[in-house]
Amino acid sequence: MTDSPYRYFDVQVLRTEHVTPAMIRVTFGGAELSGMAAGGPDQRIKIFLPHPGQDGPVMPDTGSGDTADWYAAWCALDPSVRGIMRTYTTRQLRRDPDELIVDFAVHDPVPSPADGPATSWARTARPGARIGVLGPVEEENAAYDFRPPQDTDWLLLAADESALPAVANILEKLPQGMPTRVWIEVHDLADRQDLPTEADAEIHWLTREGATTAAIRGADLPEGTPYAWIAGESATVKAVRRHLVGERGIDRKKVSFSGYWRKGTTTDQLIDSGESA
Template sequence: MTDSPYQLFDVRVLRTEHITPAMIRVTFGGEDLPRMAAGGPDQRIKIFLPHPGQDSPVMPDTGSGDTADWYADWCALDPSVRGIMRTYTTRRMRRDPDELVVDFAVHGPAPSPDDGPATSWARTARPGARVSVLGPVDEENAAYDFRPPRDTDWLLLTADESALPAVANILERLPAGLPTRVWVEVHDLADRQDLPTEADAEIHWLTREGATPDAIRGADLPEGTPYAWIAGESATVKAVRRHLVGERGIDRKKVSFSGYWRKGTTTDDLIDSGESA
């Protein structure tokens, strides 16, 4: 057996629901889910989807339980038949019963030319549909980034719809009264969600893509030692980080940033170039 903190899980859809016009929540079940760890609030997992006409995704043989070389083994499979890999955030890991909840950002309530394989799958997913998930079996693992230092006085969070599930998780876990400033980009105000938190949170919803840097630039931020968590479209993430570090003078070690996607580039493009694993 491998000492890898991750495992491949075979799961099936239990139910789906539109929580906003641009977000579909899919709840999965599976016999091995009791082994999956919840991990951090922005815990990343890999979801492998079947191609049209397949009942389940074609995956490497991990009968021995060894997932240490899963990526090389997956790459060695024929791209036209192997499971379609996408990265998502665990929205919730439920217990009793064990259920994995994942929110899929889509381009509005109706099919769109912008739909990729994951969006198309989520729109048509029905109970019983099978996928594979690479998820953590150790609570402490390298696939999450939200790690505020002990001396943090206040938080800054930014996201678009791709990172909104992570922001929702983070806000749910914050201690009461912690000053928190949040900016979220959505396509339409109808895509806003309730974001429960006990923190002292100010949440700003933006409807123009890439508007976050300017919005933060004009904001009055709290005093004290900050920790910033920035995720979403790559160019916007970089612009926010430049502003916080270069213009606001925030210690770069206190800024966690992650480009969840890149405008004009598909996930498959990044995989082919070796930038996504």
């Protein structure tokens, strides 16, 4: 047995669909998915993609089932053949049948030389394609951040397309009538999604990169004790947090923030620097 709240899952594509021009939804199946836990609404998972010409990703030996040192084991593999690791959010974990849904933001509907490995894979994914997933086996785990305290009176959510699946999950799970203010940056208004919620939510869609901070700075926010959740491009996330804590006076302990990516820096560079483990 392992003390780790995570394990590797071998999954395969069941179907794909374009939710919007720049968002591809991939539904995965696998015999072991019954053991995966849903976790929090912004639950992070690691996916491992095959290199071109591989039938599936090369993964660390998990014969013992122990994934406590998974990152060191993955780093020890030859980078030219090991599974290409990326971090995504569980959009949904369904039962009967067991299915894992992951939304891939491709940013531009048209294939581009600038596409990263995950974008290229998602564009061409077909039923039967195999990937690896490191996911939770315990509902309570460290790979999610949305944890509003019990004294929260209202919520602030700020994100871009990379964090849109997490925002959608959060909104779906909020209690009826919870005052919630949401700002989401997308590349085009065609990339807006329906975001069902029972909360009292005001959702603002922005199409200018980096516009979130200015939009929140000019907003009238509710009275009471807030909880803020911010995710997306690293510089924007830091700017929004700086505004909320430094200018609005919100307790820093009530602001959860996560840089999902950094402009001008590839995911592989972040992994090599140890910032995206």
